[in-house]
Amino acid sequence: MDHKIDRRDFLKLAGLGGAVFASGLSGWAQAAKSAGAQEFYFVQLSDTHWGFKGPKANPDAANTLKKAVAAVNSLERKPDFVVFTGDLTHTTDDPKIRRARMAEFRDIVSALNVKDVRFMPGEHDASLDRGEAYQEFFGKLNYTFDHQGVHFIALDNVSDPKAALGEAQLAWLKQDLDQKRKDAPIVVLTHRPLFALYPQWDWATRDGAVAIDLLLPHKNVTVFYGHIHQEHHHMTGHIAHHAAKSLIFPLPPAGSVPKRGPVPWDANAPYKGMGFRAVEADAEKAGYRIDERPVVKG
Amino acid sequence: MRTTIHRWWATLFLWVAVLGMTGTPAAATDAPVIRLTAKKFEYDRREIVLKKGVPVVLEITSLDRMHGFNLPDFNLRADAVPGVVTRIRFTPDKTGRFVFFCDIFCGDGHETMGGTVIVKD
Numbered sequence: 001m002d003h004k005i006d007r008r009d010f011l012k013l014a015g016l017g018g019a020v021f022a023s024g025l026s027g028w029a030q031a032a033k034s035a036g037a038q039e040f041y042f043v044q045l046s047d048t049h050w051g052f053k054g055p056k057a058n059p060d061a062a063n064t065l066k067k068a069v070a071a072v073n074s075l076e077r078k079p080d081f082v083v084f085t086g087d088l089t090h091t092t093d094d095p096k097i098r099r100a101r102m103a104e105f106r107d108i109v110s111a112l113n114v115k116d117v118r119f120m121p122g123e124h125d126a127s128l129d130r131g132e133a134y135q136e137f138f139g140k141l142n143y144t145f146d147h148q149g150v151h152f153i154a155l156d157n158v159s160d161p162k163a164a165l166g167e168a169q170l171a172w173l174k175q176d177l178d179q180k181r182k183d184a185p186i187v188v189l190t191h192r193p194l195f196a197l198y199p200q201w202d203w204a205t206r207d208g209a210v211a212i213d214l215l216l217p218h219k220n221v222t223v224f225y226g227h228i229h230q231e232h233h234h235m236t237g238h239i240a241h242h243a244a245k246s247l248i249f250p251l252p253p254a255g256s257v258p259k260r261g262p263v264p265w266d267a268n269a270p271y272k273g274m275g276f277r278a279v280e281a282d283a284e285k286a287g288y289r290i291d292e293r294p295v296v297k298g
Numbered sequence: 299m300r301t302t303i304h305r306w307w308a309t310l311f312l313w314v315a316v317l318g319m320t321g322t323p324a325a326a327t328d329a330p331v332i333r334l335t336a337k338k339f340e341y342d343r344r345e346i347v348l349k350k351g352v353p354v355v356l357e358i359t360s361l362d363r364m365h366g367f368n369l370p371d372f373n374l375r376a377d378a379v380p381g382v383v384t385r386i387r388f389t390p391d392k393t394g395r396f397v398f399f400c401d402i403f404c405g406d407g408h409e410t411m412g413g414t415v416i417v418k419d
């Protein structure tokens with residue numbers, strides 16, 4: 001490959017400052033896995049909003065998810081796992097349609113050639129019925145798992161329509177964190193930003209600050225989330241928060257326009273602003289290298 | 299700036315009491331009252347014009363289901379509950395245009411449910 005970068009050096013950097021490297025480099029994923037068993041990579045997809053109809057925002061809404069699945073399947077290297085960080089489906093008042101959309105979504109993503117696929121709810125999936133339908137199809141609303149030395153915590157800040165984690169879940173989080181060493185590598189997955197990114201557009205979690213306070217004593221915490229339909233990077237203390245693009249339509253940067261609404265589809269640049277990301281993790285250094293990927297190759 | 303959000307039952311009691319005595323939706327205060335009624339997916343006012351330094355009472359309710367009222371620039375929020383009037387008293391201490399929005403997910407249209415508070419000198 002033409003693109004030579006020193007991967008180890010990068011990971012060192014990322015581990016120190018939570019720095020982010022979002023690149024168009026295409027070669028990295030082809031690099032053979034090094035001998036260190038503590039390195040792995042996963043794919044984050046977000047805000048697919050299956051069932052959404054809005055030709056101005058996305059005239060290809062019926063195919064976008066399928067194209068994203070194909071793009072993941074054509075990655076040079078197979079990810080260890082895939083995680084969907086919420087708003088799998090677009091909301092509906094009709095419980096039958098909600099379940100139909102979830103069934104279709106599950107069907108489409110079953111074409112992923114990755115065995116380990118994890119789901120999380122967004123407010124569109126779970127807020128109107130407190131996650132009832134979601135749990136029938138995708139299991140628990142919040143959970144933890146461990147992969148190659150990294151502890152993953154999936155937090156649910158959407159099944160409560162008030163966009164809160166709630167006391168029970170915060171107690172659960174505390175109990176989980178209490179069992180971890182202070183330097184353990186931790187990745188938090190969630191839908192809405194835990195910090196107050198832009199409260200004027202409701203880009204926040206009502207009790208997100210409590211979760212951040214619980215996480216702060218831990219030295220190696222990184223958060224991956226969705227909801228805001230664009231790439232965004234922010235630090236709260238030493239904790240890095242990385243928002244992923246959407247797979248249905250992009251939203252404008254916080255406060256850049258009077259009203260939050262989809263960025264119109266650009267026929268000259270289809271899928272502009274949409275995509276998914278590959279995250280290369282080094283558990284030992286708690287470093288994460290983020291590679292933003294398009295829906296279709298340009 | 300202090301805000302008071304009455305418990306719904308206290309509010310309801312007061313509301314009924316006031317209505318019963320006067321037959322008009324006046325609040326037990328001399329601050330002007332602004333009623334704000336929520337329904338899917340709008341409030342009955344897109345704009346609320348206020349004067350800086352002049353106290354006001356917002357009376358918030360809903361016609362169909364639970365909604366929220368959130369005015370982050372003044373750190374104000376309340377639930378909009380059908381059959382209940384929630385009162386918030388506050389004094390705008392800065393001029394400008396400030397968004398308010400529904401912060402309780404209410405369906406396909408929730409994201410556009412909101413308006414603007416305009417505070418003038």
Ligand SMILES: [Cu+2]
Nearest residue numbers: 365400404411
């Ligand atoms: Cu609402």
